[in-house]
Structure formats: structure tokens, C-alpha cells
Amino acid sequence: MASINAISYYLPEEVLTNEDLHEMFPDWSAEKIVSKTGIRQRKIAAEDEFASTMAIKAANKLFQENGISPEEIKFILLCTQSPDYFLPTTACIVQHALGIPVTAGALDFNLGCSGYVYGLSLAKGLIASGEVENVLLLTSETYSKHLQKDDRSVRTIFGDAASATFIDNTNKGGRLLSFVYGxxxxxxxxxxxxxxxxxYPDLPHNNAGPAEGALYMNGAEIFAFTLRSVPAMIDQVLEKNNLGMQDIDLFIFHQANQYMLDHLRRKLAIPEEQFFVHMADYGNTVSSTIPIALKDAMEQQKIKPGMKVLLAGFGVGYSWGAGIVQF
Incomplete structure (x- = not known):
């Protein structure tokens, strides 16, 4: 049985506060931004910080905090939509930098807000197949490098972060139960x-280029998709695991924004104390939101032995996925 053994995460040093955004967009006060998004500040990758460098920092933190040696790692899965290069694979760069054995497998997969859930499922499959004993699952996003500087619709939401999760076959920590996808x-x-x-190779895609080459988000359509797809996904993952809503002790959803999460919680009739939201100081860190929230919930002792936690990711693609972790 595959289990989450340990989680760590890395946040860049640079901070973009709501007060900073108010200076850029004077008609949006800091209070208005937090009321609409639930975010007070977000961490921004430095000019010389990329998916690989942040993933390396998250992995080293995981090793140091949990007494894990790089030599133990059998496979690396790295989820990112802001890779260092088209090629080579960012996971290969990370393998070399961390000193992980050359006998380890390594691959990137391109998913956003559902990526952590998909990564857990891929790790579970690798371990269940008997091919490997453990997997280092990394998420690392520098979405800030995709954003147009004057596009406040996305500047207020996204932050940068990386996470590292050690999944193994020891049955310690949180056992990975069944998953569903969409x-x-x-x-x-x-x-x-x-x-x-x-x-579109000629469209500049960094924050210095024109808006048509940077990240575009149709917020209304994303919101409609979420309200349409997520409740059905929750029903499906509960049915697949032969569970009901009453069997779940804690729900951790992709930390998109406070407005969306509030609507989902009410639509699903989840008690507020069982719905973990912890994004005010990070922002929407895409594939890293769920592992960050999961780690913080553990540290706050919101998760205790015997509890079942439902994880749900949804967004860009459109892509969605959910799974249950038994602690």
C-alpha cells in the first residue's frame, strides 16, 4: 500500500502584498483584494529562481526535516507548467542536482491545479506495480513569470511555491485509497x-510581453466549470471508496480563491470546521496548493491518526481529480 510519508514545501523570499497591489492599481484597496480573494500576500520567485531551483530547495528541506537520504529515492515525478526548458526534462536536472542515483526514474508531467492529486495517483501506481519502493513527488510553479504585470485579474491571485512529498510502501503516514479523474x-x-x-512561437509569453502572449484566465467560465464539475467528482470519489460525506473528517481542496471555495463548501454542505482553507499568505500556488495545505493541516494538528482526508484538485485543462487519504 502506498502512503504519504512526509511533506515539505519551499516559498520564495519576495513578497507581493495587497498594499503593493494597491499602489499598482489605486482603485483596488488592500481590503477589497482580500475580501474578493481571501489572499493578503503571495510569494514571488526571484528572477534567477525557476521550477528546478525551487523543487531542489523543497526536496532538500524534505530530506533534512525527515532524515531521508537522496540515495533512497527510486523515482522522481515533477509537476510543473513553468518548466526551465522545453527540453531537457526538469526532473532530470533535479535528479542530478540532488545527487539522486542514476538508477532512479524521472519525468515531468504538465498539469496545474489537479496536478498534485494526479501525482499521488501516479506514485501509488508505480509502487503498487512493484516497480519501485518509493517516489519523490515534486510540484514547482513560477506562474508569476507567465503573468502580465498590469493584469490585476491574475496578479491578485497567483503566487509561486514548490513542494516535495515522499511516498513509499511502508504504510506509515497517510495511505492512498482510490482516486477519480476528469x-x-x-x-x-x-x-x-x-x-x-x-x-504561437512569436508571442512573448513572459510578463514583459503583450497580454495575448501571457497567461489569460476567463474567471467566469472557470468558476462555472468548478461549480459544475467538483460536486459530481466528490460524489464519484466517495462512491468509489464506498464512503459517504459523513465518513470524511477533513476536506482539502485546491486553494483557488476564497470566493470559489466558499461557494463549493456551501454547495456541498460541508461544515466549516471540516473544510481546510489556508492560502491567505501564499496565494494560489497552482499544483502546490494542496500539499502546502495538507502539510499545514498536519502541523496545526487538524489531522490525527484514523482520520480520512479528501483531496480535490481542479482547474486548467480543464482537468480535475480527487482521492482519499487514510491517516
Whole structure:
């Protein structure tokens, strides 16, 4: 049985506060921003910080905090939508920098807000197959490098972060139960970075370029998709695990923004004390939101032995996934 053995995360040093954003956009007060998003500040990667460097810092923190040796790692999964390069694979760069044996497998996968849940499921499959004894699952996003500086619709939401999770077959920590998934590429245009890929190579995709090459988000459509897809996904994952809502002790959803999470919680009739929200100081860190929230819930002793925790990710793609962890 695959289990989450340990989690650590890394946050960049630079802070973008609501007061900073108010200076950029004077008609939006700091109070208005926090009331709309639930976010007070977000961490921003430095110019010389990238997916690989942040993933390396998160992994080293995991090793130091939990007495794990890089030599133990059998496979690396790295989730990012802001890789260092088109090629080589960022996970290969990380493997070398961390001193993980060359006998380890390593791959990137391109998913956003559902990525951590998918990564847990992929790790579970690798371990269940008997191919490896453990997996280092990394998430690392520098979405700030995709954002147009004067696009306040996304500047107020996204932050940068990386996480590292050690998943093994020792049955210590949180056992990974069954997962469900969903995909609807019809929504691809509603959260997209068109610049920088092969289809539109001439569109600058960094924050210095024109808006059409930077990250675009149709907030209304993303909100509608979420309210449409997430409740059905929760029903499906509970049914697959032969559980009911009353069997779940804590719900940890992708930390998109406070407004969206409040609507989902009410729609699903989840008691507020069982719905963990902890994003005010981080922002929406895409694939890193769930592991950060999960780690913080553990540290706050919101999770105790015997508890079942439901994890749900949803967003860009459209892509969604959910799973249950038994502690």
C-alpha cells in the first residue's frame, strides 16, 4: 500500500502584498483584494529562481526535516507548467542536482491545479506495480513569470511555491485509497498561456510581453466549470471508496480563491470546521496548493491518526481529480 510519508514545501523570499497591489492599481484597496480573494500576500520567485531551483530547495528541506537520504529515492515525478526548458526534462536536472542515483526514474508531467492529486495517483501506481519502493513527488510553479504585470485579474491571485512529498510502501503516514479523474479539453482556451509554444512561437509569453502572449484566465467560465464539475467528482470519489460525506473528517481542496471555495463548501454542505482553507499568505500556488495545505493541516494538528482526508484538485485543462487519504 502506498502512503504519504512526509511533506515539505519551499516559498520564495519576495513578497507581493495587497498594499503593493494597491499602489499598482489605486482603485483596488488592500481590503477589497482580500475580501474578493481571501489572499493578503503571495510569494514571488526571484528572477534567477525557476521550477528546478525551487523543487531542489523543497526536496532538500524534505530530506533534512525527515532524515531521508537522496540515495533512497527510486523515482522522481515533477509537476510543473513553468518548466526551465522545453527540453531537457526538469526532473532530470533535479535528479542530478540532488545527487539522486542514476538508477532512479524521472519525468515531468504538465498539469496545474489537479496536478498534485494526479501525482499521488501516479506514485501509488508505480509502487503498487512493484516497480519501485518509493517516489519523490515534486510540484514547482513560477506562474508569476507567465503573468502580465498590469493584469490585476491574475496578479491578485497567483503566487509561486514548490513542494516535495515522499511516498513509499511502508504504510506509515497517510495511505492512498482510490482516486477519480476528469478531463474536458473544451475549456482549454479559458485558462491558457498561448505564447512560447510551437503554435504561437512569436508571442512573448513572459510578463514583459503583450497580454495575448501571457497567461489569460476567463474567471467566469472557470468558476462555472468548478461549480459544475467538483460536486459530481466528490460524489464519484466517495462512491468509489464506498464512503459517504459523513465518513470524511477533513476536506482539502485546491486553494483557488476564497470566493470559489466558499461557494463549493456551501454547495456541498460541508461544515466549516471540516473544510481546510489556508492560502491567505501564499496565494494560489497552482499544483502546490494542496500539499502546502495538507502539510499545514498536519502541523496545526487538524489531522490525527484514523482520520480520512479528501483531496480535490481542479482547474486548467480543464482537468480535475480527487482521492482519499487514510491517516
Amino acid at each position: 478531463t474536458d479539453g473544451n475549456g482549454a482556451e479559458n485558462l491558457i498561456v498561448k505564447g512560447g509554444g510551437m503554435r
